[in-house]
Amino acid sequence: MATQAQGSGPVSAVLMAGLAGLVISLAIAFMNLLSGGHSAFNTGSDGVSWGLPVVNYVFFALTSTGLTLVSSLAMTFGNKGWYPIAKRCVWLSLVTLVAGFASLALELGHPFRMLWAIPLNAQLVSPLNWMGIFYAVFLVLGILKFMRIHNGDWNSSTSKQIGVAALVTELLAGGMLGMAFGAMAMRPMWYGNLVPLYFILTAACTGAAFAMLVTYLSYGSEEAMPGQVRSLMQGALPTAFAGLLGITILVIGYRTVIGLWSNADGLQVWDTIVASPWFWIEAALLIGAFWLLLQRRALALASVMVIGGFFIDRYEFVIGGQLLPLFKGSWVPDLIAYTPSTTEWMLTLMAFSIVLVGWALGERMFNLGAVPRD
């Protein structure tokens, strides 16, 4: 294993910011949850069942899938130019998955019961069951893979096999998460057999965005980057990212137009989504980031824009699919109104803080910029 120059980026500042976010979010969230239970959320039986904590989970779990895809370019598909960010991506795929799990655990009614109830009573036809299994298996494989490469074993057959297994598991998990929504024929906005593909495509975008952002944060500037890293950050990474993002923007556009065009009962949710300023903020962020990537300018900013844009996209998807009232009568005469509570936003802050702290600790402790010698 070769050790590249240690980054000179604002790792300490990010660590402090993350810790502050973690303390604040956990303090407020636990105070509200312990005093009022899940009534601290704005979810309800007559409204939205899956609120912002589930949006957080979907966002970070898919980001984990995306980061594994990015890391696989070097470690599975042999593109050596991508090695400088591979270890960082493996580490971050674990951290983002933990962040997603943490948000989901605080949303579940009985998170500890899940640990025995799912293995002992697994419902084999439930997408949620398989999604949980695949992400749990990935967590183990991802840890094993990281330990291997941290100890310098990048290319042994065992290490490669673990990497391939981790990639396949992550793809299955992300696809199964898509199926959890796409199989719901009673929710017209979600329903569709291409939702798993949409999730994997958008996962790759957020994975690439996080990979680019933390690489930039590791070194502080392109001038401070080692040659291999700078070459990747000025060449293949923004090019591939721009292509991926361009295709995804088109897909989002077509999904939106189809939703607006259709007269099917339930798809009028798209009218509400497009009427919201958040939709146009998302569009501006993604298109703006695409332009920056094409220009290869302000890449860190472009990454932040993509992360923000896709968080809005996940929110619109998860919440939008539930806005249609199912047999609620005159109690809910139109689409359901939902605004996340302070506690729910604190779980979002918590999840982002976990990622910041996790990345910064990894940067400090595990030399995430390492590359193989050969």
Next chain:
Amino acid sequence: MAKWGMVIDLEKCTGCQACSTACQMENNRLPGENYQDVLYYTEGKQPTPTLKWFPRPCMHCEEPSCMHVCPTKATYKTEDGVVLIDWDKCIGCKYCMIACPYGVRFYTDEKALIEPNIKQVFKGDGDLSWNPPYKGPQQDPKHGVGIQPNGVVSKCNFCYHKISKAPKGVADLDESNPELVEYVPACVRTCAPKARYFGDLDNPNSQVSRLISDKQGTRLLDHTGNKPQVYYLTGGGAAGSAVPGTRSNKKA
């Protein structure tokens, strides 16, 4: 083994909500969270608005999507065709609430649907969500019967604590039969215009089977493939015709 099902005659239903009230009392439900509800819809504007209503219990589907999505098999179907929830296995993921096309499931650990929050007045013992003053004697978490615990999902159980004790082989649980009245679901027993019938759908001689056959019973949202075991007699037309589409709702 019987396959229990219900028939609701919409031409008889007056929308009086006696069924909902009986359900609330029988199943220790919080205000606004009755397993059985009559939904009201207002169409048109003054001076000619129209009030419509639609009684809606859990459909106890033959192919329940709620059961198929449950990752822990907490939602299950009994041999006698009733869809139940094992509260001891439920992890509160709420996927069943997402997957139910009929919106008949409740997660009690949330803001009160109706204020003031009566859970704060009658605080529950242990894990139970509240301590209703009129609670029934039965508490059977394996069948989702009794006071709903925190952190789990609940729904109509066809008053399983009653129907499971009915004599074997009966074709119908008819409230007018003194020998069977104690086994009749609360909503059926209390229905003043006798718009509800409860019996064995697999028995061709049961009253429910004859009504479905003679009066062309229809099922709600049959296109979903869930195959409800609750049938509606409409006098012609589809079940749920009182329920406006959400697009027409928007325009109203």
